[in-house]
Amino acid sequence: MRAPNEFVFATVQYESGDWDSAPLVPANITDSIARYTSIAVQPSGAIVPLASPELLRYPLAFMTGHLPVRFSDAERASLRTYLERGGMLFCDDHNHDIDGAFHKTATEELGRVAGPLAELPNTHALYSAFFKFEDGPPATGHELNGWGDNLIHKHLLAAMRGDRIAVLFSNKDYSSEWGYHPENKRFLSVDNTRFGVNVVVYALTR
Amino acid sequence: MWWCMRSRADRGRVALERALRAASVALLAWMLWTALRPRATVTGVDVAREATLPAALARWSTDSRVRSAHVLLDTAPGALRRDWLAALAHAGVAVGWSSSSAFPAVALEARPSGDPAGGARVLVAAPRNATIALSDNAGTLTDVHRGTTGAGVSFALPALDGPARAQFGVHGVAGAPRDSVLLRRVVVLGRAGWEAKFVVAALEERGWPVSARLSVAPTVDVAQGTIDLDTSRTAVVIALDSTAARDASRIMRFVRQGGGLILGADAARLAAFASIAPASQGARVRAATLAFASAAPRRALAFQALIPKRAGVIALETRDGRIVAAAQRAGVARVVQIGYDETWRWRMSGDESAPAAHRAWWSALAASVAYRGALPIAVRATDAAPLAHLVGALGAPVAVPIGSSPAERQGIRAWMAIGVMVMLLAEWASRRMRGQR
Numbered sequence: 001m002r003a004p005n006e007f008v009f010a011t012v013q014y015e016s017g018d019w020d021s022a023p024l025v026p027a028n029i030t031d032s033i034a035r036y037t038s039i040a041v042q043p044s045g046a047i048v049p050l051a052s053p054e055l056l057r058y059p060l061a062f063m064t065g066h067l068p069v070r071f072s073d074a075e076r077a078s079l080r081t082y083l084e085r086g087g088m089l090f091c092d093d094h095n096h097d098i099d100g101a102f103h104k105t106a107t108e109e110l111g112r113v114a115g116p117l118a119e120l121p122n123t124h125a126l127y128s129a130f131f132k133f134e135d136g137p138p139a140t141g142h143e144l145n146g147w148g149d150n151l152i153h154k155h156l157l158a159a160m161r162g163d164r165i166a167v168l169f170s171n172k173d174y175s176s177e178w179g180y181h182p183e184n185k186r187f188l189s190v191d192n193t194r195f196g197v198n199v200v201v202y203a204l205t206r
Numbered sequence: 207m208w209w210c211m212r213s214r215a216d217r218g219r220v221a222l223e224r225a226l227r228a229a230s231v232a233l234l235a236w237m238l239w240t241a242l243r244p245r246a247t248v249t250g251v252d253v254a255r256e257a258t259l260p261a262a263l264a265r266w267s268t269d270s271r272v273r274s275a276h277v278l279l280d281t282a283p284g285a286l287r288r289d290w291l292a293a294l295a296h297a298g299v300a301v302g303w304s305s306s307s308a309f310p311a312v313a314l315e316a317r318p319s320g321d322p323a324g325g326a327r328v329l330v331a332a333p334r335n336a337t338i339a340l341s342d343n344a345g346t347l348t349d350v351h352r353g354t355t356g357a358g359v360s361f362a363l364p365a366l367d368g369p370a371r372a373q374f375g376v377h378g379v380a381g382a383p384r385d386s387v388l389l390r391r392v393v394v395l396g397r398a399g400w401e402a403k404f405v406v407a408a409l410e411e412r413g414w415p416v417s418a419r420l421s422v423a424p425t426v427d428v429a430q431g432t433i434d435l436d437t438s439r440t441a442v443v444i445a446l447d448s449t450a451a452r453d454a455s456r457i458m459r460f461v462r463q464g465g466g467l468i469l470g471a472d473a474a475r476l477a478a479f480a481s482i483a484p485a486s487q488g489a490r491v492r493a494a495t496l497a498f499a500s501a502a503p504r505r506a507l508a509f510q511a512l513i514p515k516r517a518g519v520i521a522l523e524t525r526d527g528r529i530v531a532a533a534q535r536a537g538v539a540r541v542v543q544i545g546y547d548e549t550w551r552w553r554m555s556g557d558e559s560a561p562a563a564h565r566a567w568w569s570a571l572a573a574s575v576a577y578r579g580a581l582p583i584a585v586r587a588t589d590a591a592p593l594a595h596l597v598g599a600l601g602a603p604v605a606v607p608i609g610s611s612p613a614e615r616q617g618i619r620a621w622m623a624i625g626v627m628v629m630l631l632a633e634w635a636s637r638r639m640r641g642q643r
Contacts, residue, residue: 004508004547005399037423039398056554059400085554085561086407130422204398205420205428 007033007204009045010058012089014075017067017102020047021094022175025062029196031182036197037130039204050075055082060203063091064175068105071113079113083166088203089114096140096148096173103171107157114159114167122155126165129202131194137170138195140177148173164206168199219636226633230626237622251300253606256280263290266299274300276606281376282309282592292599302604303596310336313591314381316370319362320441320573322389322413323566326366328381331358336374343368369588381590388579391431391439392572394418395453396446396470398428404550405444405568406430411561412569421449435460441576445479446547447472454478464538466575471510474543484519484534484543485512491528491545498556503563504530507552509545522574533574540575 009026013019026045034041048054048061051074055061061082071079079089091110093103107117120126122136136155143152149171157169178193185191251274254262259277266272267290275294277283283291295301310333319325332338338359340347344367363370369382392409396402398420406418417431417440434440435456443450443457443465450457450473461467461482474483488511498506505525512529514521522531522542533542553564589595637643 005397005401007399037398037426039422053555057551059403059550059554086404087554129428130426201398201422201428204400204403205418205422206403 006040006042007060007200008042008058009033009200010048010055010061011045012050012055012061012063013047014050014063014065014069015072016070017065018094019063019065021066022064022092022179024179024181025064025175025196028178028180028182028185028193029062029200031185032191032193032197033200036194037201039200051078053078055079056085056087059087060200061087061089063089063106064094065102065106066094066100068101069109070105071109076109076113083114083161086161086164088164088166088168090168090170090199090203092170092172092174094173094175096142096171096176098149098151098153098171100148107169110159110167110169117157117159117167117169119155120158120165120168124158124165125206126156126168126198126202129198129205131198133195133198137172138192140172140174140192142173142176165202216640219640223633223636226629226636230629230633233622233626233629237619237626240619251276253278256283259283259287263287263294266294272299275302276604277301277303278606279303279305279309280307281378282589282596285589285595288592288596288599295600301600303600304603304606309593309596310374310377311593312372312374312377312379313594314370314372314379315590316366316381316383318383318385318387320387320576320578321569323364323569325362325364326370326383328361328363328366328370328372329358330361330372330379332372332374339373341371341373342366377592379590379592380588382588383583385580385582387576388581389413389415390437390441390577390579391415391417391434392442392444392576393433393435393440394420394444394446395433395450395473396420396444397449398422400550401470401548402446404553404564405446408553408561408565408568409572412565414569414572435465437463437465437577437579440465441578442466442468442572444468444470444572445473446470448476451476451478458482461536461539461541463577465577466539466572467536467541468571468575469541469543471543471545471547482534482536482541483515484532484541485514485529487511487545488513488528491525494525498552498560500557500559503552503556503560504546504549506555507546507548510547512543512545531571539577542571542575544571 009030011026030041030043030045033039046058048058051072055078091106093100095102097103111117127133127136139152142148153171158165159167178196252272253276255278266275291301313331315329317327319327328340330338340361347363348361369380371378371380392414394402394406394416402420406416409416417433419433420428422428435443435453437460443460445457447470454476457467469479469483471487473479475487491509491511493508494505496506509530512532514532519532519534521529522533524530530546531542531544533540549564553561
């Protein structure tokens, strides 16, 4: 039985595209939350349809994919309600490509629901919510290796509700960066999921 | 001269007729004199009814010969007339009052709400079975039937324009808040989690200034604002869970100062709060329904049942016979303990009204215990307890002075007029029976 107030990493299932392109991310981030914080977590994540009222049970939701995104009317309405009530959507472009289909279509769809996405200042509280990231969002191996659009994206994008992030959009391809089995963290000199901890802690505290 | 010869009986009748005529003329003359004489020349008790009170007050105030006055009231007079009568009494006029029926003992108190959204709470004491119409300067607010039990009626008003007025038939009462609550900070202490996040959000959205310290790891907190556990800056502390143990001694001192405390289920288990927690923890109760129905949305929340620890604990909310929220005084402060630990689900998964209802619920909870710094505000004179004010100004009601009431005077005049008519009729009939015209 689920204990009260356990954090559950929820992945959004949307009708178009490949929503399940990063199946290892939830377990890896959940592992990091348990490893670094005292936040109670549920080991298994959840997959929740974007158009379902079940989405409202998970105030932080993760969305990723490579393919073009088109939300249905029901998905847009559900996401709008979710954001209005205080939910936060973290959307990562698995293509790591600002000219890619996912980026163009997802930012357009999210902009329709949440308002235009703008660059998030690298001094934002997100970058100091738990670990300190002085230079903003940490670069990923895919960026450093020149894959995708061959850019290191200096900012994340965000749509705000008041002074709080409602939608966080990344072209960094954290879906690939964090997509490995948690056991393999021991081979890393610096845990690259630490920024994922910041996203979760920010969502839980702001 | 046969017609000159009167019998002994005729002479008697003539004398009687003359006597009747004289008496009639005398009575008419007296009635004319009493009708035309100036009232101000009265030196006895002058009696006025409610309708004639304004003129009577002017007369009693300007004629030094008036030594005693009496008012027959149907309703309690307004503050102006009451104070005028009191001033007359202080000036040496013996002022008394009476009523044909007992006045209802009604009173009204308006208090500012402790909620940042504003509004007021109006408490009305009224007779049983009365229908109370509550209004303010903007119009009628509500009608409510008082019922046969209870000690009064309490209205929570989202806004109040000017004084609140309650009307029960012909009797009215009015009152306005005399101070304004100084809004101070709410401090939320807890673990990083959805409950803490949405409690902070709900209170901020409602207008409360909120400081928070949310524990993320054993040595890491996310802080918002300053945590001053002092009533000069903070009105309420919300301790959601056991992370409040770190501040237990400061919280206890805050409560001793009069600060309000809301204990979540987990926090109430701390030994440090055992002396002030209203209840101990019972079994965990599952949600009664799966969906958040708008009529009773919190039935879809699980909770920790509360068992009152001592006498005097007030159950604020119950479900199916189990206590969900309880309150008790701790010295001059108030402490509320709640069994819910996932109210955020109500806000997120409830119907359209859920976010606002969640905000209002938490805000009302905070306002109910908040330390209230009050700022006096200028209010116009109101009539919050008319009967009490009347008795205070003029004393208890006294009997109407005999022979002095206007009704009595009117009755005497009517009987006198009838007497005149009877006497004149008798005199005329006597003459006609004697064959005279």
